[in-house]
Amino acid sequence: MKKKIYFNHDGGVDDLVSLFLLLKMDTVELTGVSVIPADCYLEPAMFASRKIIDRFGSGGLDVAESNSRAKNPFPKDWRMHAFYVDALPILNESGKVVTPVADKPAHLHLIETIRATEEKTTLLFTGPLTDLARALDEDPEIEEKIERLVWMGGTFREAGNVHEPEHDGTAEWNVFWDPEAAARVWDTSIEIDLVALESTNQVPLTLDVRERWAEERKYLGVDFLGQCYAMVPPLVHFSTNSTYYLWDVLTTVFVGNPELVKVQTINSIVHTDGSSQGRTVETADGRPVNVVYDVNRDGFFDYMTELAKK
Numbered sequence: 020m021k022k023k024i025y026f027n028h029d030g031g032v033d034d035l036v037s038l039f040l041l042l043k044m045d046t047v048e049l050t051g052v053s054v055i056p057a058d059c060y061l062e063p064a065m066f067a068s069r070k071i072i073d074r075f076g077s078g079g080l081d082v083a084e085s086n087s088r089a090k091n092p093f094p095k096d097w098r099m100h101a102f103y104v105d106a107l108p109i110l111n112e113s114g115k116v117v118t119p120v121a122d123k124p125a126h127l128h129l130i131e132t133i134r135a136t137e138e139k140t141t142l143l144f145t146g147p148l149t150d151l152a153r154a155l156d157e158d159p160e161i162e163e164k165i166e167r168l169v170w171m172g173g174t175f176r177e178a179g180n181v182h183e184p185e186h187d188g189t190a191e192w193n194v195f196w197d198p199e200a201a202a203r204v205w206d207t208s209i210e211i212d213l214v215a216l217e218s219t220n221q222v223p224l225t226l227d228v229r230e231r232w233a234e235e236r237k238y239l240g241v242d243f244l245g246q247c248y249a250m251v252p253p254l255v256h257f258s259t260n261s262t263y264y265l266w267d268v269l270t271t272v273f274v275g276n277p278e279l280v281k282v283q284t285i286n287s288i289v290h291t292d293g294s295s296q297g298r299t300v301e302t303a304d305g306r307p308v309n310v311v312y313d314v315n316r317d318g319f320f321d322y323m324t325e326l327a328k329k
């Protein structure tokens with residue numbers, strides 16, 4: 020029996036690569052896809068998602084647009100990445116887009132899909148949690164039909180990855196974009212697996228990885244990986260604010276192959292205000308989350324590259 024997955028993403032390079040890999044996994048079935056304009060602009064991210072499904076999927080899906088808004092918006096340079104993926108010749112060879120846009124906004128599409136799926140749904144979120152928080156407000160009963168939430172978000176390290184005015188740098192971006200949404204989801208009994216910066220920091224985009232994808236570009240899927248990751252800066256001498264990690268791809272791979280990581284349960288709360296808003300903090304009386312804190316780095320890159328060859 021395949022795991023039923025609903026995927027809500029925010030159109031970054033690694034979000035779109037995650038969609039591609041989900042379509043390649045034979046252990047999961049995608050029941051729904053939606054796009055939130057957080058680390059992307061909505062229009063190119065929607066087109067890119069629909070074209071990836073056309074090219075690598077087997078039909079039957081539509082893609083829903085989110086109408087959620089930021090508390091703390093992403094930098095424009097990062098949001099531009101979706102335009103580059105959407106323009107890739109690999110995704111535009113056929114000259115048409117077949118996968119339709121859903122007739123409902125993302126949070127209602129999420130409710131509809133969870134309700135229409137007989138089994139419980141695993142939620143995979145690789146952007147902020149706003150659409151999930153809104154869906155839970157609209158229809159709290161869906162909680163019982165959620166198997167678990169697997170989320171790329173948060174960190175319990177001192178250093179987050181938000182470097183913005185009026186912030187102390189302790190938050191991870193997907194929490195920071197809408198801290199109240201994360202707090203809303205924390206206030207449920209949904210099982211949460213958190214792929215946090217602890218583990219994603221172990222999978223930076225490095226030059227050896229790029230060289231491997233270049234060498235194996237005779238496989239269409241590996242060529243696609245190489246083309247996508249040519250758009251973002253690798254880790255060379257030291258990590259900068261724009262250095263790219265495989266944050267969301269690790270989160271997606273965790274759904275397909277949990278053996279590659281180590282997990283530890285931490286009780287935590289989410290800060291929603293002030294200079295550390297978006298920070299996740301360990302607290303004895305907080306709610307438990309399963310934190311993915313370690314990964315078999317080589318195993319991870321092997322697994323995702325092999326998946327791309329399928």
Ligand code: AGV
Binds near residue numbers: 058192
């Ligand atoms: O914080 C990581 C999240 C992931 O979901 N995103 C990127 C991934 O899709 C935000 C982000 C943090 N640093 C970034 C980000 C960077 N240097 N470039 C683009 N996005």
Ligand code: CA
Binds near residue numbers: 146
């Ligand atoms: Ca993302």
